[in-house]
Amino acid sequence: MSVTKDITTLKGTVLEIQRMSTEDGPGIRTTVFMKGCPLSCTWCHNPESISPRPQVHWIGSRCIMCKMCIDVCPENALYLDAGGIEVNRELCTGCGRCADECPSTALELLGRKWTVHELVAELVKDRAFFEKSGGGITVSGGEPTLQKEFVTELLKTLRGQGIHTAIDTCGVCGKDALDRILPHANLVLFDVKLIDAELHRGFTGSSNERILENLWHVARLVKEHLYPRELWVRTPVIPGATDTDENIRGIGEFLAGLPAGVITRWELCAFNNLCVDKYTRLGRQWDFADAALMYEERMEYLAEIARSTGVDPAIVLWTGSTRYEGNNDDTGEKKKSIKNNPTSCQGGIT
């Protein structure tokens, strides 16, 4: 990749653009999900974002069983079985011809190429809402730093138009990528999943050493430079993986050691299971398919632990859906022991 590559031909692979996003930074935002991620977390909520290549998936509820996709595939990678249209992932090259042909959009190509200008034109459409809400654009993924050149140009152009920018990173990248991208970001959303290096390797496929180093690096950038302005840390709370007292305490103690005042928010994001269909569509098993949502009490309890670790307690909050009483038959079995708050469960928003 060359730094001087022409911005008009530079292309990024985008998984999805989500308008009126209210969960990825301040205000009303449009979130761009870039394709490709160096981690492979077992709980991943966006499994279609992991591969950097375009992929097709099949949404059964839309399919009218015309089978035109099967005829049009040059690799003969599609076939019909009892469960519907199947994609042979070995053969599929992600050329997208089936998706182009599909009359009902049951087959979708995940990962479209955009130039910076095309993408910016699409992203600024909600400017009025950004301005009224203090919102803007969040570039998420996948891992956006994998497409550092494109993302740098994208953020630079958006900042040039006075739009608030945020980047959501898993922290697995070179320092050079951070140094190039972050001067154009108002806010960094930084994921810290597990503090124990071995557990991290076990659940995500790589160690957290570089992630924690990069977190230090970002913290210094925030402290010493005009941009980025702010750093938010996010920890996914995954049942049986990241939801232990020790993990939350360990992350908190690490964060407490960073330069004071740099982190303005630490969000514990409760596991959600809405992505279960995504795995099916991609022809994959998901270890968490049967995992239940977190209990509200448990999230409160973990947030309390987080607040007791030495970080400014005011920056800790938890988000996401929790279990609604009575919507699971297996209550109790997956229920975590609740130490501080033995009262019965309240209905959360599901």
Next chain:
Amino acid sequence: MESSAKKAQEFIKQPKGLSDRVQWLREYYFDGNERAWNNENTSWTTGTPWDEQYDELTFYIVPETYALLKTLHSSYRMAARPVALREDFWKLSIPERRAWFNREVMVHYLPHEILPGDLIAGGRFNIQTSMCLTKKEQEKRNRMITGKKGSRARMKWFHDHGYGNAGATSGHLVPGHERALSLGWKGIHEELEEMYDDLTSSEKKGPKGAQLRAMMTAATMPGQVAKKYAEACRDQAVKVTDSMRREELLQMAKNLERVPWEPPKTFWEALQALWLNHMLIMADENYPGPGVSFGRIDQYLYPYWKYSIDTGMDREFGKEIMKCFWVHANTAYDSMIRTGNQGITAGFGQLLTISGRGKDGEDLSNDLTYAILEVIDEMSPILEPKPNVRLHQNTPDELLDRVVAMIESSQGAPFLLNFDERSMAGMMKEARMARFEHLINDDTVWDYAPVGCLENTMVGNDRSGTVDNNLNLLKAVELVLTGGRDMHPFTDPITGKTEKPTQDGPRTGDPRTFATWDEFWDAYVTQTRYIIKKIVDLYESSERIRACFNPTPYLSCMVKGCAESGRDITQGAAEISFTTLEAVTYATTVDSLLAVKYLVFDQEECTMDELIQALRDNWEGHQVLQARAKNRAPKYGRDDDGADEMARKVMELWTGETWKHRTLSTGRQFRPGMLSWNYWAGDGFIMAASPDGREKGQFLSNAICPSNGADINGPTANTNSVGKVLGGRARDNQGDWDGYNNMLPNGASHTITFNPSILKDPEHREKFKAFLRGYVENGGTALQINMLDPDMLRDAQKHPQDYRHLLVRVTGYNAYFTSIGKELQDEVIARVSHSRF
């Protein structure tokens, strides 16, 4: 069952903080049919054998009544009780007869009753009174209706063939309440006398003199009715044992002995006067409420509120009076009390408006604004009066906080939101188009108010026929595809006879020979011109009858322009007198054009012949093409500039054509708007399959909303599309008003349903407030916010008995979810889920 009932309890907003008095009145109202007292229609006759009461013209826009017209005519005629006529009755002009007859019924024939605990008098007003016509007049009117080319046959043909409907309809205006309060009827009567005295003697003998005399008679009605109620209060005061109630009744009697003849001083007097003045409009028009709107009550009632608060009225007591007023407004539905569930199809709309900007952009909210919001919150769910909150660039956070809190607790907004800047741009546009700049300009436009659901008008001098003409734009697409004939022959469901399709529209040629999209578009332009001319002609057939035979002299007293010109409001005498063409099926039409262009011309997925055959077959056997039409062709409502450009072209075309027309009999200019009431559901069964993939029998699109399921990019994209097709924002503030353009002066109904999680915590509530502020910039004129949960709705489908009070808001009108049909329930659920087609 029990868990379902519990669920209903949890989810559904309950009234709160009501006093025993209001609680009782509210519950009594909901007893409906079981009540000993009600406000059911009573019918009154001159006693002549040819007499008629029921005015079918005013129901031409309600297709559900077509099958009942003859029954209603005869049942009101048979039930009518005679009124003893004054000796010279038949020597009087029609408006004088009518003014006298209605006053006679209201003052001397209807009982005057006060419900237990009620603080507002004015109970029975649903009446069907004699048209007061001579035999010759009545016969002429009947001929104009039932003759071969009469209004009834024409109206029915128009509807049966999928064009829509039109009729000269009552209600639907904001009368001059502020003026009637500040002058009192005494003052209005004096003015009328002066004007009458100023007439020449030949004018006095002519129609002007007759009209003014009729209005003078009508102007004495409120005072006389009030006196009767004062007597009723005094009678009851003697009987009650509770001394506090006695004091109340005596105070009510005192109020009624002064107002509305004299101008009110206190808040109680003002509300009492307002109620009588309002209820007598419904009596005068024989029309129970739809669109008889109050305007900006927090503004014109504020001086009385302040006076009473300053002189010691307890604020809660002020709210208590309002709550009684609320219950009264709901009794309008008693006109249909025997159709069950309080006759609630919720098409009524005694709309009141609160908040909004002043001349210099300042927010005009005051303590009464907030008190009214509290009343709405504490009384809801309840259907009437329908509140509309005006938002604008300078709406204070305090008001938005209140609005958002109420949306959160009521499963959606218990009011419609109206957006000032975009609305004012539309009003300025109509001023320019119709040369009303002397009446609507920078100094006045901020004082506009919506009527009915969301239809913007000026106040006290404006009747703009806001629901009178409802046109299915999609018909023009069908006519292009057939070269000007119906796609399917019409079969009369009653006689079973099938008509042979005839060449109704212009011959725009065989579309299979069109080589380019432009040829198709040109044919569409021609057919659109034709259907607009067609509805204009249809409207004339009822408008001219009303103008000749159905004056409303009492209402005319409350609308500027009538006395001044000596003509009745039904003759187009309001200073601002438009009639509005409401386009129905907008998104379906746009999406159909987009689909034709995409499938036949751009992508060449099929030939025109194949497309037409698919539509004739109602898509049966053309599954792949239908799927392409639904899923691959571009759609309006996604903030896709290409698709929205087509939408804007369609908007420019039909609104441009609309401005070219005027009624012949009354000189009213047509203006454009978009309200679809429930036609988008019902007419879906009449209209042929459409190129956007919709089958015959599926719903059409609603008002300015994208087609069901098309808004896949969420609320901001949906909002942007709506703002764009209205005209968007102008550079350099050179818009219709400031930087805003708006091609629809009437405004447009827009509904967005949100997932309740958008309001889950203070941070998200701030985001939602910001969305509303963004809507001010980018969106339309009015927004209904729904906040629903599909699971709850499915539960309500299964256990309707537990969800009797669950209100859903579909077009800016409210309906009890359990009282609407399964299809519409499914539609609401589909919208909630934001699922695809």
